[in-house]
Amino acid sequence: xxxRLRGPLLALWSAAVLAYLFVPVxxxxxxxxxxxxxxxxxxxxxxxxxxxxxxxxxPDLGPSLVTSLEVAAVAVAGSLVLGTLIALAxxxxxxxxxxxxxxxxxxxxxxPEVVLGASLLGLFITMGVTTGLATIAIAHVMFCISFVVVxxxxxxxxxxxxxxxxxxxxxxDGPTAFRKVTLPxxxxxLAAAGLLSFVISIDDFVITQFNAGQELxxxxxxxxxxxxxxxPQVNVLVTMLLLGALVAMxxxxxxxxxxxxxxx
Amino acid sequence: MARRRLVPYAxxxxxxxxxxxxxxxxxxxxxxxxxxxxxxxxxxxxAWNWSTYETAVTEYRxxxxxxxxxxxxxxxxxxxxxxxxxxxxxxxAGRWRNLLLLLIALPLFTNFLMRTVAWQTILTDDGFVVDTxxxxxxxxxxxxxxxxxxxxxxxxxxxxxxxMALPLYASLERIDRGLIEAATDLYAGRVAAxxxxxxxxxxxxxxxxxxxxxxxxxxxxxxxxxxxxxxxxMVGNVIQSKFLDITDYPVAAALSxxxxxxxxxxxxxxxxAVGTRSLSEAAAR
Amino acid sequence: MPEEPIDRIVERMLEGxxxxxxxxxxxxxxxGFAVSGAATLLAACGGAEGGGDEDRDVDVTHPKVPIRNWTxxxxxxxxxxxxxxxxxxxxxxxxxxxxxxxDNQEFFGKVRQQLxxxxxxxxxxxxxxxxxxxxxxxxxxxxxxxxRNVPNVRNLQDNLRSPKFDPERNFTLPWQSGxxxxxxxxxxxxxxxxxxxxxxxxxFKGRVTMLEDPHDSAxxxxxxxxxxxxxxxxxxxLAAIDKIDEENRKGQIRRxxxxxxxxxxxxxxxxxxxVYSGDVFQLREDNPDIEFVIPEEGGVIWxxxxxxxxxxxxxxxxETMMNYVYDPKVAAKIAAYVNYVTPVKGVQExxxxxxxxxxxxxxxxxxxxxxxxxxxxPDLDAxxxxxxxxxxxxxxxx
Numbered sequence: 001x002x003x004r005l006r007g008p009l010l011a012l013w014s015a016a017v018l019a020y021l022f023v024p025v026x027x028x029x030x031x032x033x034x035x036x037x038x039x040x041x042x043x044x045x046x047x048x049x050x051x052x053x054x055x056x057x058x059p060d061l062g063p064s065l066v067t068s069l070e071v072a073a074v075a076v077a078g079s080l081v082l083g084t085l086i087a088l089a090x091x092x093x094x095x096x097x098x099x100x101x102x103x104x105x106x107x108x109x110x111x112p113e114v115v116l117g118a119s120l121l122g123l124f125i126t127m128g129v130t131t132g133l134a135t136i137a138i139a140h141v142m143f144c145i146s147f148v149v150v151x152x153x154x155x156x157x158x159x160x161x162x163x164x165x166x167x168x169x170x171x172x173d174g175p176t177a178f179r180k181v182t183l184p185x186x187x188x189x190l191a192a193a194g195l196l197s198f199v200i201s202i203d204d205f206v207i208t209q210f211n212a213g214q215e216l217x218x219x220x221x222x223x224x225x226x227x228x229x230x231x232p233q234v235n236v237l238v239t240m241l242l243l244g245a246l247v248a249m250x251x252x253x254x255x256x257x258x259x260x261x262x263x264x
Numbered sequence: 265m266a267r268r269r270l271v272p273y274a275x276x277x278x279x280x281x282x283x284x285x286x287x288x289x290x291x292x293x294x295x296x297x298x299x300x301x302x303x304x305x306x307x308x309x310x311a312w313n314w315s316t317y318e319t320a321v322t323e324y325r326x327x328x329x330x331x332x333x334x335x336x337x338x339x340x341x342x343x344x345x346x347x348x349x350x351x352x353x354x355x356x357a358g359r360w361r362n363l364l365l366l367l368i369a370l371p372l373f374t375n376f377l378m379r380t381v382a383w384q385t386i387l388t389d390d391g392f393v394v395d396t397x398x399x400x401x402x403x404x405x406x407x408x409x410x411x412x413x414x415x416x417x418x419x420x421x422x423x424x425x426x427x428m429a430l431p432l433y434a435s436l437e438r439i440d441r442g443l444i445e446a447a448t449d450l451y452a453g454r455v456a457a458x459x460x461x462x463x464x465x466x467x468x469x470x471x472x473x474x475x476x477x478x479x480x481x482x483x484x485x486x487x488x489x490x491x492x493x494x495x496x497x498m499v500g501n502v503i504q505s506k507f508l509d510i511t512d513y514p515v516a517a518a519l520s521x522x523x524x525x526x527x528x529x530x531x532x533x534x535x536x537a538v539g540t541r542s543l544s545e546a547a548a549r
Numbered sequence: 550m551p552e553e554p555i556d557r558i559v560e561r562m563l564e565g566x567x568x569x570x571x572x573x574x575x576x577x578x579x580x581g582f583a584v585s586g587a588a589t590l591l592a593a594c595g596g597a598e599g600g601g602d603e604d605r606d607v608d609v610t611h612p613k614v615p616i617r618n619w620t621x622x623x624x625x626x627x628x629x630x631x632x633x634x635x636x637x638x639x640x641x642x643x644x645x646x647x648x649x650x651x652d653n654q655e656f657f658g659k660v661r662q663q664l665x666x667x668x669x670x671x672x673x674x675x676x677x678x679x680x681x682x683x684x685x686x687x688x689x690x691x692x693x694x695x696x697r698n699v700p701n702v703r704n705l706q707d708n709l710r711s712p713k714f715d716p717e718r719n720f721t722l723p724w725q726s727g728x729x730x731x732x733x734x735x736x737x738x739x740x741x742x743x744x745x746x747x748x749x750x751x752x753f754k755g756r757v758t759m760l761e762d763p764h765d766s767a768x769x770x771x772x773x774x775x776x777x778x779x780x781x782x783x784x785x786x787l788a789a790i791d792k793i794d795e796e797n798r799k800g801q802i803r804r805x806x807x808x809x810x811x812x813x814x815x816x817x818x819x820x821x822x823x824v825y826s827g828d829v830f831q832l833r834e835d836n837p838d839i840e841f842v843i844p845e846e847g848g849v850i851w852x853x854x855x856x857x858x859x860x861x862x863x864x865x866x867x868e869t870m871m872n873y874v875y876d877p878k879v880a881a882k883i884a885a886y887v888n889y890v891t892p893v894k895g896v897q898e899x900x901x902x903x904x905x906x907x908x909x910x911x912x913x914x915x916x917x918x919x920x921x922x923x924x925x926x927p928d929l930d931a932x933x934x935x936x937x938x939x940x941x942x943x944x945x946x947x
Binding site: 005010011013014017018020022023025026027028031034042078081082083085088089092093095101103104105106107108109110111112114115116119120122123126138139141142145149154174181189199202203205206209210218219222223224230234235238241242245246249250253262 | 269271272273276277278279280282283286287288289290291293294297345346348350351352353356362364366367368369370371372373374375376377378379381382383384385386388422425426434475476478479481482484485486490500502503505508513515516520521523524527528531532535
Binding site: 408 | 749803
């Protein structure tokens with residue numbers, strides 16, 4: 001009997017978990033429409049589009065988002081380049097210190113963010129570097145590299161290494177083979193890694209808190225706001241970011257689907 | 265010939281240099297700081313001050329154990345909750361697969377702080393959830409969820425659930441269906457096939473998911489700040505407070521070093537058990 | 550030949566008179582810059598703070614320069630944004646106003662290393678509470694104020710003219726004062742709240758929040774133990790903290806908060822809390838059942854102070870802002886917006902013109918009877934303050 005129930009039970013469980021994942025997100029989106037009286041946004045008081053019409057009314061909010069986007073752009077670019085190079089080395093080559101490198105690259109993931117942030121700040125102070133936009137960007141590139149390596153390496157592993165050999169046989173040298181053969185094939189992996197880095201960078205709070213100096217990023221703004229009442233405009237912007245990420249993901253999926261059709 | 269051998273090192277150089285300078289060196293500096301004495305008024309000086317480690321381990325033992333406990337509980341909960349979901353998406357979802365994966369990843373595209381703030385609204389004392397639990401008798405009439413460890417663990421579980429579900433899915437998805445079919449032919453039933461074939465093959469994913477959940481959870485302090493109380497303070501809170509507020513840098517550094525070592529030990533043990541290649545395989549989409 | 554006043558020299562320079570540059574530099578050399586030079590040397594030698602504050606030369610001149618970009622760091626929601634706009638319009642300035650001070654300790658931690666290394670912290674004006682202001686003055690982290698640029702300082706209320714940490718107000722100038730008292734939800738508590746001990750009424754178990762800053766929390770508890778906070782010894786303070794610890798272990802205190810006690814109160818998670826007077830107006834707007842009371846034993850009054858961090862790039866701009874907000878008209882605007890206790894004389898009369906009800910509000914203009922019940926924070930030296938903060942940190946779990 002259990003056998004018979006297994007199917008629907010599994011589906012039901014999955015639905016429940018997805019709902020569970022979804023509810024807080026729904027609340028964030030919902031409260032962007034809350035017609036709140038005072039400066040707090042916890043109790044539903046009515047529906048309004050006002051906040052959507054003026055999402056940047058709150059001082060410092062717009063600039064903080066711009067700062068976050070700037071940092072994210074640098075983080076994605078930097079980590080994609082550095083991380084992909086590392087991934088290529090790890091997957092395609094055998095060399096002395098490979099295991100050690102593997103472990104080393106994963107270590108930032110195994111280190112609590114508090115530790116990463118605090119120690120990096122210590123370094124900057126010792127070097128006499130003023131913390132600000134540049135130091136935030138440096139920190140973000142640092143912790144995104146590991147994510148990129150994991151994602152791109154996974155994609156590389158799934159790729160047939162003989163394709164590169166074939167290209168070499170046909171007369172292509174290293175960089176050309178990479179450009180014309182490997183790169184297109186791992187492109188979805190790069191896109192995924194890029195999106196992942198972007199999301200992680202935009203969302204980062206702990207490490208940024210230690211290294212921001214005078215700058216205010218979007219999460220830093222939110223944390224400050226939690227003590228005084230988070231304005232609904234924050235909900236609006238978070239929803240916009242969410243929609244943006246969704247669009248990007250759908251686009252990536254659509255491109256992938258078209259590719260797989262074309263490959264057939 | 266010699267040039268070919270240098271290629272991997274050339275590829276590694278920029279990225280590794282970056283990590284060395286901005287990850288390894290700072291950590292080493294922290295060790296140096298942890299052995300200092302002094303205060304913010306007098307200034308600090310290096311003095312082989314091992315007492316900071318003694319303080320870290322004795323005075324904050326409770327917070328350490330608590331952090332490991334909360335993180336461990338959250339990991340187990342996340343595994344139990346996410347596994348059936350991952351299984352469903354890997355084996356039963358068909359063409360809805362990508363959509364479901366998207367839904368799983370959805371929370372990750374919403375700001376971490378805002379998600380946790382949303383939980384403050386959901387779990388409020390006068391809210392739907394608490395009322396229901398009181399009606400069901402699971403909570404006393406005076407009971408509450410916010411400012412308790414239940415809320416903190418629940419927050420941790422929620423926030424890291426996608427990090428558990430996605431690697432699980434990736435690992436399950438790669439399993440050759442033929443193997444499972446063969447297993448059901450050979451063994452008595454589907455449960456046995458699951459236990460003997462599916463589960464072991466899913467191990468890399470389980471490992472990856474557990475690590476990606478446990479490690480950040482152990483060092484987290486945001487959930488404890490927003491959802492907890494003085495009785496749920498985790499070691500991350502202590503480090504943050506000691507570093508940013510109290511500016512007791514030596515003890516803060518000692519605390520973070522001990523935390524890092526503890527977590528690292530667990531990671532290395534786990535990686536040894538399963539092997540690092542499987543980890544990157546598990547992360548494949 | 551009498552030495553030329555420095556503003557005259559600058560004026561001539563601005564008019565293009567080159568000969569005076571040498572004179573200008575010579576004057577600078579003999580005045581303030583010699584002092585900072587010595588301080589830098591001391592700091593470089595040992596990283597220690599304190600450069601002999603008694604002998605500090607506080608006669609400094611900040612020449613009048615055009616105000617363009619400058620940076621003002623403050624607590625959130627502590628100014629009417631229109632005031633900044635008006636200031637910018639009036640002086641042709643571009644003020645960068647950042648609301649990044651959420652906690653005294655936390656802010657100090659952020660900039661502490663730069664201060665100790667005598668590096669500029671990227672801000673020209675900051676606002677910090679008394680005890681932190683005292684620490685900065687003690688540690689030589691602040692620029693003296695050129696009072697010539699702040700004539701409106703004559704509007705400073707008499708009772709704030711001479712704090713212990715800055716008897717002549719050479720380095721600090723009050724921004725706002727505030728009161729720490731008890732906020733409670735009348736409906737939930739079922740009765741009026743009058744005393745500090747009501748916080749520990751077992752009927753409110755798990756429904757009480759207290760501020761994590763020991764200055765506030767221990768301050769209130771000290772009153773209930775018969776001690777006036779500003780006269781308390783470190784042992785008395787620690788005893789007060791012990792009491793808080795005891796109640797916390799019993800589960801009486803739901804949690805310790807920063808400025809975020811507002812959330813629990815409005816949502817009904819907490820019924821009674823230690824709160825700041827300025828938040829009450831907003832709280833009442835969200836939940837009309839909320840009331841504020843200065844406990845009958847006594848309450849705490851604190852002041853946030855404007856200071857110019859050392860090596861600030863635009864001290865003149867900072868002083869102009871200080872002068873600007875000490876104009877009663879501007880101060881009235883700020884008071885109406887932030888709802889805290891203004892340090893400027895003449896605001897009550899000014900406000901009565903536009904908003905008579907607000908001018909009568911005792912939360913913004915406490916009367917003499919209320920003021921008698923209010924005491925500033927405990928006055929401790931650096932070592933004792935550290936002990937207090939560490940003791941409280943142990944109670945709050947960190």
